[in-house]
Amino acid sequence: MTLTVTDLSVARGGLPVLEGVSFNLRPGSALILRGPNGIGKTTLLRTLAGLQPPLAGRVEGAEEQVAYAAHSDGLKPTLTVAENLTFWASVFGQNGIDAALDAFDLQALRDRAAGALSAGQKRRLGLSRMLVTGRPVWIMDEPTVSLDTAAVAMFANAVRAHLGQGGSALIATHIDLGLEAEVLDAGLFKAKPPALDDFDGGFL
Amino acid sequence: MIALLFRDLKLALRAGGGFGLGLAFFLIVTVMVPFSVGPQSELLARIAPGVLWLGALLACLLSLDRLLALDWEDGSLDLLATAPLPLEGTVTIKALAHWITTGLPLVLAAPVLGVLLNLPVQGFLWLLVSLLLGTPALSVIGTFGAALTVGLKRGGLLLSLLVMPLYVPTLIFGAEVARRGAEGLAVQTPLLLLAGISAASIALLPFASAAVLRVNLR
Structure with a gap:
């Protein structure tokens, strides 16, 4: 199932942050989302995961297809x-x-309480959750935070295996995972500051 | 859904899960009342149904702020919202788990504590029935309040203020059933109204809770 995003605008706290985002994510392919802090990567990913409605534009092929991994592992x-x-x-x-x-x-850790794990081990557990969802489209927000080099390689292998099985992945990350993936720069879609509405203009 | 129910029950029973918090509070309130009122068994028997109902209601209120806030803090609420479960189902299960861990123990403890308050013998059955019918409404209404305040840090105060007025009808009719039962009067009218409140809350409020939760998750 191809994830198709057409002319999408997303807002955070009522302010548009990204506009005109369009891309296709075909089965077997990965897309790396880059962009400076605060540009709206998380907002875009949350919109695609269905946690918030888009301001404008369409998302097709996401319903009941997406597994979402947020900053916190749940x-x-x-x-x-x-x-x-x-x-x-x-x-x-x-x-x-x-x-x-x-x-x-x-x-080796399966009977350890999750509260007793290190930060990297918690993250690995959070990422392994993606494998048990059975969903084809992975949407991941900074998945490699607090992972060491070996664990990053483990993660890259898991993504590669997922792509090999006809899945797809959209990953916001700043490090090189060694995947063959297109890069989407969120900075190109930065929303223009909204025109001041004239509602109380008469008082100024 | 069953998995979510079992997870919530397991979490409540493990260390720090808060199981027994409401029960302990209920116990403390009802044990303290005879001390504060004094050794007047007729007066105690008269106020017993009301005190037991109020104690149960406050005990229920005490555990509400953990109901959704913990899942919000560790991110599982976001993940549950993207899971195949409808959010309406999730909040219903959460309310059910809250009732099993808080409401049901209160119902079972109330007759024992009724002895301490000199509750007349014929009142025990109706106290049990009224709590059994009323506490599910308390859990469902409380879940709605928890959904409204889920994004707020230290939302407990606002939650209590929001939920209190919504609890009033349940309290009025629940305590009325218990009082009439204790005095040997007919209980049919308040009992039917109490059942109506519970049925309507269980049928309608999960939709409202899911709707406000969707807004709060944005």
Whole structure:
């Protein structure tokens, strides 16, 4: 399923941040989203994930297809690694978490409480959640934060395997993952400052 | 959905989950009332249904601010909103889990605590029935309040203020059933109204909760 974005405008806190964003994300391909801090990458990704409505434009092929990984991993500190992952697998109607644990080298930690993991291990657990969703389009926001070099390689391998199975990925990141991917620079779509509305102009 | 219910129950029972908070508060309130009112068993018997209902309501209120806020803070609410579960289903399950961990223990503890307040014998059945019918409404209305205040830091105060007036009808009719039951009067009218409030809240409020949650997640 191709994710098609046409002339999309997104807003944060009522102010438009990006406008005229258009791209296609075909099965088997990845798209890297770059741009300076505050340009609206997260806002764009949240809109594509369906967490907020777009200001204008269309998103096609995202409904029930997207797995979203945000800045925070949504882990419960009192549940074990396996319990956290099993929960997300059953929410998405999948079963079997071993492949996901293997992909991010978490088997040895499976009975450890998630609250006792290091930051990098938590992130690996958060990323392994993508593997148990069974969704074809991965939308990821800064997935490599707090990962070491080995874990970044693990992540890149997981994305490559996902693309190989006909999935696709949209990743906002600043580091080079070594993937063959197009780059989308969010800076090119920066919204113009909105014209001041004249509502209280008479008082000024 | 079942997975979400079991996760919430498991979380409530593990360390720091807050299970027993409402129950302990209920226990403290009802144990303290006889001390503050003094040794007048007729007066205690008269106010027992109202005190038990008020205690249960406040105990319920105490645990509301954790209901959605914890999932909001660690990001699972965003992830749940992108999951295949409809948000209406998610908030219903959350309310159900809240009722099982808070409301149900209160219902079961109330007859025991009724003894401390010298509740007349014929009142026990109707106290139990009124709490069993009324506490689900408290959980569902509370979930709506929690959804309204989910993005706010320390939203507990605002949550209590918002939810209190919505709790009043349930309190009036619930306590009225328990009072009439204790005095041996007919309970049918307040009982039906209480059941109506619960049924309407359970049927309608999950849609409102999901709608405000969608707005708050933006």
